Amino acid sequence: MPLAFADRLNNVETSAIRELFKLLGKPGIISFAGGFPDSAMFDVAGIRAASERVLAEEPGAALQYGATEGYQPLREQLATFMQGKGVAGLAPEQLIVTTGSQQALDLLGKTMIDPGDKVIVEGPTFLATIQCFRLYGAEVISAPVDGEGVQPDALERLIVEHRPKLVYLIPTFGNPSGATLSLERRKRVLELAARHQVLVVEDDPYGDLYFGEAPPASLLALSAQVPGSREWLAHCGSLSKVLSPGLRVGWLIAPPELLARAVMCKQFSDAHTSTFAQATAAQYLKSGAMPATLAHVRTVYAERAQAMGDALRAELGDAVEFVQPRGGLFLWVRLTGARGQERDAGALAKRAIDKGVAFVPGTPFFSQNPDAATLRLSFATADVAKIREGVARLGQALKG
Structure with a gap:
C-alpha cells in the first residue's frame, strides 16, 4: 500500500526555482536565477x-535551550x-525572533488560515x-502591481469582494518585481x-538595500500616522539579505x-x-558594525x-522593458516581442541555459493570471564583468 499523504500537499508543488538549480551544474554557466546575497559581501571578520565574544562572555546562555519568543x-x-x-516606541516584547522571515510567514499561515480562506497577494509576489x-488551504488571489x-x-x-483573511505585501523592492510602494500608496494601504x-502583512527583507535615496518609511513606521492601522498590521523582518542567510535570524x-498564538505554534x-x-x-548589532556593512553592500549592488x-x-x-531598480536584488523584465522576437520567457530560459546563462521565468510568481512574457534577473551574485557577459549571452539566446 502506498503512503497516504496529507491532502494539503495536493495544493502545492516543488519550487520551480529549486528545480531550475538542478540545471546549473553546467561548467561556466552564469546564473541570474538565485535570490541570494553575494557571499563575498558577508562580514566574516565581524x-x-x-x-567569539559570545563564547567568551555568555557561553552558557548561547549554547543552551532558549525562550521561544527569542533571545x-x-x-x-x-x-x-x-x-x-x-x-517609534517599539518594545522588545512586541516582537518574536523567527528562524528566518520564512518561518514568520509559516506562523502566520498556521495561526490565520483555514482551508478555503482567501488571501490577497501581489501579482507577482514571492513564490x-x-x-x-496554499499549503494551509488558502485560495490565493492576485492584486495588480505597477512600478x-x-x-x-x-x-x-x-x-x-473577497473579504480575505489577510493581505500580503512586499512594499519595498519587491521580490520579484523590484517595485517600491510610493508613500501615498502606503498610507492608502x-x-x-x-x-x-x-490584516496586512508587510514583508521587508530588502528595505535596507537601497541605492542612493532611502525608500519611504515602512508601513509599520507609518502606521502611527494612520489611526487604527497598527492593530491590523504584521511586519516580517530578516537579517538574511543584509548580514547572513546562514544565521537564519528573522x-x-x-x-x-x-x-501569542505565533509563539504557541513556534513551540x-x-x-x-x-x-x-x-x-x-545580537553581539554583531551591538558592536555597531551594521551601518558600515550596509553602506558597502548598497554600493556594490547599486553598481551591479x-x-x-x-x-x-x-x-x-x-525586445525588453523594465524599470531600473532603486534597491533590492532583482530586476523584473518583460519581453515585448518587438520585431517578432521571443515573448515566452519559459522557452527563452531553455535556450539561455544552452548559451550558458540562467534566469527564472516569471510565471511561478503569479498566483493567478501568469504573464508568460516576464522573467526575474538577480544582479546580486555576479560581478560587473559577468553581468555584461551573461546579458550578452541572453541576447544571443533571444536571437535564437
Whole structure:
C-alpha cells in the first residue's frame, strides 16, 4: 500500500526555482536565477568577532535551550534597530525572533488560515509565500502591481469582494518585481487595513538595500500616522539579505494576540531559533558594525544593478522593458516581442541555459493570471564583468 499523504500537499508543488538549480551544474554557466546575497559581501571578520565574544562572555546562555519568543538581548537589539528605521516606541516584547522571515510567514499561515480562506497577494509576489499559504488551504488571489507597487483602488475592490483573511505585501523592492510602494500608496494601504479591518502583512527583507535615496518609511513606521492601522498590521523582518542567510535570524512584529498564538505554534515546530545564532547576531548589532556593512553592500549592488540595466538596454534593446531598480536584488523584465522576437520567457530560459546563462521565468510568481512574457534577473551574485557577459549571452539566446 502506498503512503497516504496529507491532502494539503495536493495544493502545492516543488519550487520551480529549486528545480531550475538542478540545471546549473553546467561548467561556466552564469546564473541570474538565485535570490541570494553575494557571499563575498558577508562580514566574516565581524561575524567571527561577534561569535567569539559570545563564547567568551555568555557561553552558557548561547549554547543552551532558549525562550521561544527569542533571545532577550537580540530582541532588545532588534527593537533598537527598528526604532532607528522610524518605528517609534517599539518594545522588545512586541516582537518574536523567527528562524528566518520564512518561518514568520509559516506562523502566520498556521495561526490565520483555514482551508478555503482567501488571501490577497501581489501579482507577482514571492513564490514561497504562495506555496506556504496554499499549503494551509488558502485560495490565493492576485492584486495588480505597477512600478509603484500594488494598486490601492484595485486592492480595495478585491478586499470588498473577497473579504480575505489577510493581505500580503512586499512594499519595498519587491521580490520579484523590484517595485517600491510610493508613500501615498502606503498610507492608502494602511487606511484600507483600518477601514476594512483586514490584516496586512508587510514583508521587508530588502528595505535596507537601497541605492542612493532611502525608500519611504515602512508601513509599520507609518502606521502611527494612520489611526487604527497598527492593530491590523504584521511586519516580517530578516537579517538574511543584509548580514547572513546562514544565521537564519528573522522576526515578527504583530498585534499581541496574534504574536501569542505565533509563539504557541513556534513551540510545536522548533522550540526556539538557534540561541547561538541569535547571540551572535545580537553581539554583531551591538558592536555597531551594521551601518558600515550596509553602506558597502548598497554600493556594490547599486553598481551591479546599473550594469545589468545598461547591458539589457545595449544588448536587447526594445525586445525588453523594465524599470531600473532603486534597491533590492532583482530586476523584473518583460519581453515585448518587438520585431517578432521571443515573448515566452519559459522557452527563452531553455535556450539561455544552452548559451550558458540562467534566469527564472516569471510565471511561478503569479498566483493567478501568469504573464508568460516576464522573467526575474538577480544582479546580486555576479560581478560587473559577468553581468555584461551573461546579458550578452541572453541576447544571443533571444536571437535564437
